[in-house]
Amino acid sequence: xxxxxxxIKATWQRALTYRISVISYRIGExxxxxxxxxxxxxxxxxxxxxxxxxxxxxxxxxxFGALITVxxxxxxxxxxxxxxxxxxxxxxxxxxxxxxxxMLFREIGRISLAFILSVSTQLFMILIFSDRFIxxxxxxxxxxxxxxxxxxxxxxxxxxxxxxxxxxxxxxxDGIFTTLDRLKRFFAGGYxxxxxxPAIYIKISFILPxxxxxxxxxxxxxxxxxxxxxxxxxxxxxxxxxxxYLIIKLVWRRGLKRYEGVGI
Amino acid sequence: xxxxxxxxxxxxxxxxxxxxxxxxxxEGELVGFLGPNGAGKTTTLKMLSGIxxxxxxxxRVLGHIPWKRExxxxxxxxxxxxxxxxxxxxxxxxxxxxxxxxxYGISDGEYKENLDELIELMDIKDILEVPVRKLSLxxxxxxxxxxxxLHKPRVLFLDEPTIGLDVMAQKNIRDFIKxxxxxxxxxxxxTSHYMEDIKELCERVIIIDHSxxxxxxxxxxxxxRYAGYKQLAITFNEQGVKREQVEPYGKIMEYSQYRIIFExxxxxxxxxxxxxxxxxxxxxxxxIDEIDISEVVRRIFNSNN
Numbered sequence: 377x378x379x380x381x382x383x384i385k386a387t388w389q390r391a392l393t394y395r396i397s398v399i400s401y402r403i404g405e406x407x408x409x410x411x412x413x414x415x416x417x418x419x420x421x422x423x424x425x426x427x428x429x430x431x432x433x434x435x436x437x438x439x440f441g442a443l444i445t446v447x448x449x450x451x452x453x454x455x456x457x458x459x460x461x462x463x464x465x466x467x468x469x470x471x472x473x474x475x476x477x478x479m480l481f482r483e484i485g486r487i488s489l490a491f492i493l494s495v496s497t498q499l500f501m502i503l504i505f506s507d508r509f510i511x512x513x514x515x516x517x518x519x520x521x522x523x524x525x526x527x528x529x530x531x532x533x534x535x536x537x538x539x540x541x542x543x544x545x546x547x548x549x550d551g552i553f554t555t556l557d558r559l560k561r562f563f564a565g566g567y568x569x570x571x572x573x574p575a576i577y578i579k580i581s582f583i584l585p586x587x588x589x590x591x592x593x594x595x596x597x598x599x600x601x602x603x604x605x606x607x608x609x610x611x612x613x614x615x616x617x618x619x620x621y622l623i624i625k626l627v628w629r630r631g632l633k634r635y636e637g638v639g640i
Numbered sequence: 641x642x643x644x645x646x647x648x649x650x651x652x653x654x655x656x657x658x659x660x661x662x663x664x665x666x667e668g669e670l671v672g673f674l675g676p677n678g679a680g681k682t683t684t685l686k687m688l689s690g691i692x693x694x695x696x697x698x699x700r701v702l703g704h705i706p707w708k709r710e711x712x713x714x715x716x717x718x719x720x721x722x723x724x725x726x727x728x729x730x731x732x733x734x735x736x737x738x739x740x741x742x743x744y745g746i747s748d749g750e751y752k753e754n755l756d757e758l759i760e761l762m763d764i765k766d767i768l769e770v771p772v773r774k775l776s777l778x779x780x781x782x783x784x785x786x787x788x789x790l791h792k793p794r795v796l797f798l799d800e801p802t803i804g805l806d807v808m809a810q811k812n813i814r815d816f817i818k819x820x821x822x823x824x825x826x827x828x829x830x831t832s833h834y835m836e837d838i839k840e841l842c843e844r845v846i847i848i849d850h851s852x853x854x855x856x857x858x859x860x861x862x863x864x865r866y867a868g869y870k871q872l873a874i875t876f877n878e879q880g881v882k883r884e885q886v887e888p889y890g891k892i893m894e895y896s897q898y899r900i901i902f903e904x905x906x907x908x909x910x911x912x913x914x915x916x917x918x919x920x921x922x923x924x925x926x927x928i929d930e931i932d933i934s935e936v937v938r939r940i941f942n943s944n945n
Binding site: 378379381382383385386389390393462463464467470471472473633636 | 692693709715718721724726736739742743745
């Protein structure tokens, strides 16, 4: 366990040496949320309700969703694909440590600093728009959301790791990631709540793992979804995590064979 | 058309990186791998450290099959690649050391003892707190070596540890490797393009070319076997000489107006020297030397092709 704490510590330290980067990213995030708020405020200037959302709910959806996004997202795929491409992976293969675990803890270390800063900035945004933000204080809902976000964090890491491993076969991972990221964001309700679309989209989003990184927890927060449905969602997440883990194991084994064979 | 086709199906080609490589190395030995680029030196090291999985053949290091990647084996060896780094570039080397301490499960006491000793040997106390990316290449390599030696490996694989370093830094690294091998009795296999490294460090060399071993034995013997010749370097004064004037004396390796290098059989070296001194050529200086080892190796490769 100590070795994993050391990884987290090293990652923290690294982030501290790049404080300007870490902080400037946060400013960009604030802008993004701000633009969305502008857009929806403009749309709601001519109507009060849109597909069951009033302006306050829509703004809460955006602000709360942005908060979750900054918690669950990661850029692990970049590190994994780079390590594979330039052969850094070899350094891990010769050491008594699992690369997957190394990466997961590295990510936890990285996210923890970004987390504190991002959460602070997003909370700051909520504070600015607090007169238009709906506060949900139901413990049960918040607890379920917490579990869901925790699982979404793991799901996102596994997905990213999988995409990174594509580098075993091709050098060009960025395109795949970007495409998948857009699809993910759509089904996650990151562009707009999926309930604005026909019901089938919600069903798809509920089965796919992506919605749990934005849409579903935001729905729960707005109490547009009941606790029982949320619980079903958590089960779907668990199934996905197990599935992704198995796929990772499989892809890793096959990828490594290739890595071993070609010596990239 | 070919490149258009490549959009859909890329042709694959396979080649044996190593095929006929058989050797065994005793404990505490310091062995050099020599060979041109692409000969299979690095591939062999990668196999021995378990990164590559061979399609055929076997290997055992310390009784372990490397590509099984057993932690019991991994804790007993280290691999340092001159062109790859294991240190975190953004952090001081000390942080990477601590990470390795935890990865290899080194106890606090042992870690401190090893680290102090290595820092002393390498003389790098003052750069431990500097982010690695700000270090010079030589300093970085020193830190890479320390990171690799913290767990006191019994076997150390060094792949081009002095690549890109200046002459002084190369010498420092070389001296360290030599001393470490002598004091710790660590078995070391080193590959290098620099003949100086091999000459200084290795009693035994294994020469690999076209994925085969073409020589395995003492370096001194290699020189004797292939170098029945000496070289005679003659410097002339400002008058200089014409090629026709010196051609009759022997085989010219290098010619310029003021300096000539002859290659001559060992037994004839003295005779040639005195013949030239006795002639009317405007000789300024004569120097008899062994044929350079890189020249020897180059010849082996040429005769092998």
